[in-house]
Amino acid sequence: MVPFHVDYLIVGSGFAGLTVAERLATQCGKRVFVVDRRSHLGGNAYDFYDAHGVLIHAYGPHYFRTNSKLIRNYLSLFTEWHPVEYKILSHAENRYWNFPINLNTFEQFFGRPSTSEEMEQWLSEHRVPIESPANSEEVIISQVGWELYEKFFKGYTLKQWKRHPRDLDASVCGRIPIRTNRDDRYLREEFQALPKEGYTRMFEKMVEAAGDHLTLQLNTDYRDLLSSVSFDHMIYTGAIDDYFHYCYGPLPYRSLRFEPQSFTPEQLVTREEISGKKGYWQPAMQVNYPNEESFTRIVEIKHATGQQCENTTIVREYPDDYEPGKEAYYPIPAPDAAALYQRYKALADQEKNTSFIGRLATYRYYNMDQVVGMALTEFNKLASKI
Ligand code: FAD
Numbered sequence: 001m002v003p004f005h006v007d008y009l010i011v012g013s014g015f016a017g018l019t020v021a022e023r024l025a026t027q028c029g030k031r032v033f034v035v036d037r038r039s040h041l042g043g044n045a046y047d048f049y050d051a052h053g054v055l056i057h058a059y060g061p062h063y064f065r066t067n068s069k070l071i072r073n074y075l076s077l078f079t080e081w082h083p084v085e086y087k088i089l090s091h092a093e094n095r096y097w098n099f100p101i102n103l104n105t106f107e108q109f110f111g112r113p114s115t116s117e118e119m120e121q122w123l124s125e126h127r128v129p130i131e132s133p134a135n136s137e138e139v140i141i142s143q144v145g146w147e148l149y150e151k152f153f154k155g156y157t158l159k160q161w162k163r164h165p166r167d168l169d170a171s172v173c174g175r176i177p178i179r180t181n182r183d184d185r186y187l188r189e190e191f192q193a194l195p196k197e198g199y200t201r202m203f204e205k206m207v208e209a210a211g212d213h214l215t216l217q218l219n220t221d222y223r224d225l226l227s228s229v230s231f232d233h234m235i236y237t238g239a240i241d242d243y244f245h246y247c248y249g250p251l252p253y254r255s256l257r258f259e260p261q262s263f264t265p266e267q268l269v270t271r272e273e274i275s276g277k278k279g280y281w282q283p284a285m286q287v288n289y290p291n292e293e294s295f296t297r298i299v300e301i302k303h304a305t306g307q308q309c310e311n312t313t314i315v316r317e318y319p320d321d322y323e324p325g326k327e328a329y330y331p332i333p334a335p336d337a338a339a340l341y342q343r344y345k346a347l348a349d350q351e352k353n354t355s356f357i358g359r360l361a362t363y364r365y366y367n368m369d370q371v372v373g374m375a376l377t378e379f380n381k382l383a384s385k386i
């Protein structure tokens with residue numbers, strides 16, 4: 001049989017794969033073949049309506065945010081936006097705390113009204129002076145001291161990563177803002193919004209834009225296509241160690257287990273006192289559980305999507321050890337993992353006619369916008385050679 005020939009074989013239909021596929025198809029008129037081993041588009045950002053009619057994020061909460069106009073404008077070709085100020089809470093010692101740490105948290109901590117000046121003074125007396133924090137413990141104690149670190153960060157991080165915060169890059173806990181004013185948004189970026197009709201609809205529109213320049217095949221490992229599809233160039237967005245058959249041993253990842261639970265309006269009546277709102281189970285879209293529970297967070301994404309729906313669904317998120325066969329959700333930002341990745345990267349650099357982009361192929365704890373940025377850069381590089 002003569003193989004079906006395309007210009008580009010794109011492995012993975014997440015943000016990385018679909019961005020570069022759409023651009024090559026629509027801007028350069030190239031023929032692209034997108035393959036994914038999952039049964040749906042969108043990679044980890046996939047969302048869907050569950051059996052109770054609630055739009056949920058299948059692989060954990062995905063809060064879109066960006067400071068980049070370029071990335072926002074690009075995605076705006078395929079979606080309108082539902083603005084959201086992502087707000088969360090932390091639950092410890094049997095009560096809810098304002099989080100990330102801000103003046104409201106400080107007031108809860110002392111049980112009385114306070115001021116930014118008072119909080120700054122307290123922090124200056126408690127923070128541990130460290131000029132250049134080298135790990136995730138140092139980055140937090142150098143901002144807020146031991147007590148708040150132990151209350152909100154240490155247990156959560158140990159659970160999530162099964163590593164001590166000292167053994168993780170400073171960037172991991174350094175993602176979380178700490179403020180002395182009343183700004184309690186979880187994220188720092190200027191633009192914070194969700195695709196109005198959900199991520200999956202946005203991905204479908206990217207595919208539709210590419211028209212018949214794009215062939216999509218789901219439920220298929222790319223290796224099973226190699227005898228039936230030929231191509232000039234491959235863009236690979238899967239795990240880099242998998243691509244090289246784990247020749248240097250597996251890279252470390254963290255996995256997750258999601259436990260959804262749905263509620264009808266009748267079941268929610270008893271929760272109204274806690275959630276403060278009819279039709280919701282908890283008082284915020286996300287509540288973190290740093291210490292007492294074995295899950296790290298409970299997400300009720302309906303708070304963020306703004307979906308009008310009588311039922312609701314919450315998802316408990318349990319960190320899990322990774323082993324082949326499970327999803328490799330998180331690359332581990334730590335020096336030992338980075339060293340092993342560099343060995344795989346050296347192999348990738350020698351690979352002819354193959355690009356490695358995305359969170360797993362470059363082994364980076366990247367947000368969605370950063371992945372889109374990386375894919376647009378790769379597209380420009382490829383387009384300049386055409
Ligand atoms: P992926 O989405 O992982 O897509 C890769 C695709 O490749 C997958 O669909 C996979 O099935 C496919 N694939 C792999 N190997 C093969 C193979 N051999 N053959 C065929 N197909 C293959 N980012 C944010 O900006 N905000 C958030 O709030 C946020 N929350 C997150 C929460 C969780 C729990 C996780 C895990 C991630 C979160 N992210 C968030 C990060 C976000 O998911 C990623 O940045 C983004 O989805 C990465 O896109 P990608 O295309 O690189 O990879």
Ligand code: UDP
Nearest residue numbers: 090152153154156157160172173175176288
């Ligand atoms: N973190 C923490 N306590 C919290 C929230 C976050 O210690 O209440 C740490 C933890 O190590 C986590 C990291 O900060 O993995 C980044 O948190 P984020 O919520 O951004 O994680 P993600 O959504 O990427 O899983």
